[in-house]
Amino acid sequence: MAGFSGIIGHEQIIEHLQNAIRLNKVSHAYILDGEEGSGKMLLASAFAQTLQCEKGGTEACGTCHSCIQAESLNQPDIIRVTHEKPNSIGVDDIRDQLCGDILIRPYSSPWKIYIVDEAEKMTVQAQNALLKTIEEPPAYGIILLLTENSQSFLPTILSRCVTLKLRPVKEELIRKYLMEELHVPDYQADVCASFARGNVGKAKRLAQSEHFAELRDEVIHLMRHLRDMEIYEVTEAVREAVKYKEDIDDYLDLMALWYRDVLLFKATRQIDGLVFSDEINYISAQAAKSSYEGLEHILNALEKAKTRLKANVSFELTIELLMLTIKEN
Numbered sequence: 405m406a407g408f409s410g411i412i413g414h415e416q417i418i419e420h421l422q423n424a425i426r427l428n429k430v431s432h433a434y435i436l437d438g439e440e441g442s443g444k445m446l447l448a449s450a451f452a453q454t455l456q457c458e459k460g461g462t463e464a465c466g467t468c469h470s471c472i473q474a475e476s477l478n479q480p481d482i483i484r485v486t487h488e489k490p491n492s493i494g495v496d497d498i499r500d501q502l503c504g505d506i507l508i509r510p511y512s513s514p515w516k517i518y519i520v521d522e523a524e525k526m527t528v529q530a531q532n533a534l535l536k537t538i539e540e541p542p543a544y545g546i547i548l549l550l551t552e553n554s555q556s557f558l559p560t561i562l563s564r565c566v567t568l569k570l571r572p573v574k575e576e577l578i579r580k581y582l583m584e585e586l587h588v589p590d591y592q593a594d595v596c597a598s599f600a601r602g603n604v605g606k607a608k609r610l611a612q613s614e615h616f617a618e619l620r621d622e623v624i625h626l627m628r629h630l631r632d633m634e635i636y637e638v639t640e641a642v643r644e645a646v647k648y649k650e651d652i653d654d655y656l657d658l659m660a661l662w663y664r665d666v667l668l669f670k671a672t673r674q675i676d677g678l679v680f681s682d683e684i685n686y687i688s689a690q691a692a693k694s695s696y697e698g699l700e701h702i703l704n705a706l707e708k709a710k711t712r713l714k715a716n717v718s719f720e721l722t723i724e725l726l727m728l729t730i731k732e733n
């Protein structure tokens with residue numbers, strides 16, 4: 405389903421856009437601001453499809469000629485601006501595909517809609533070219549700028565666009581989506597949903613990644629046994645961790661989730677809400693053995709390890725120190 409109803413979360417943005425359609429107050433320029441995977445393109449596509457739908461409602465019908473074209477990315481009046489260079493959208497890209505093209509009336513629909521993905525990559529010249537169009541758009545013209553950082557736009561662009569900031573989607577909604585739509589098992593959905601921090605795209609990617617599943621199993625194994633390990637086993641574990649050097653942030657975040665679970669269980673005695681609820685035997689045993697202070701200490705050590713790695717302190721040294729801190733607390 406490509407309309408608004410297929411989108412997980414973002415209720416306020418959808419309501420805003422649907423109200424604009426209903427009240428006939430659609431703006432000529434919007435900025436959708438959100439991190440990668442957060443759903444900007446889904447929202448923009450649903451908005452464009454709905455605006456062009458032949459039924460003219462606040463939700464795309466999905467069956468008219470325009471909707472069918474839109475869903476297969478062939479609607480001639482929904483234009484996705486592309487760029488040659490991977491890291492920049494130049495003035496020629498914007499002039500050729502947007503500023504010039506928008507002057508030609510729509511082919512078959514009420515609107516002519518331009519979607520500029522990764523719009524933060526527009527050069528200053530490209531933004532200035534776009535600005536002229538945004539200042540005096542044709543009545544049928546709509547420009548949707550998708551960005552991970554709206555602060556990269558010129559203030560003059562910002563002041564002429566309606567900015568819609570994507571918020572994190574509720575973990576429970578993501579969890580439900582992963583289980584019901586993607587048939588991800590519950591224990592896996594729990595980890596992916598909380599790990600994605602409200603980013604549906606990321607949750608989906610994690611749930612479908614064998615690599616992430618392997619990483620998660622590795623961390624669970626370590627977390628179960630780390631505190632009972634002999635020193636030589638810790639050294640061994642550090643060597644194992646080197647394999648995950650590329651994903652060390654995820655590795656450390658998974659460890660932090662584990663100790664947050666231990667802390668939460670210690671405080672509440674509730675299994676509900678734990679990320680690693682199927683590890684409850686280990687979690688409850690560790691909660692019984694640890695002090696609040698010790699757990700706090702571990703969570704701080706995890707943060708510190710991240711900072712050290714960013715500052716290029718030796719990987720092995722940092723991880724070993726971290727593991728020993730965990731063992732002692």
Ligand SMILES: [Zn+2]
Pocket residue numbers: 456457458459464465466467468469470471
């Ligand atoms: Zn339709």
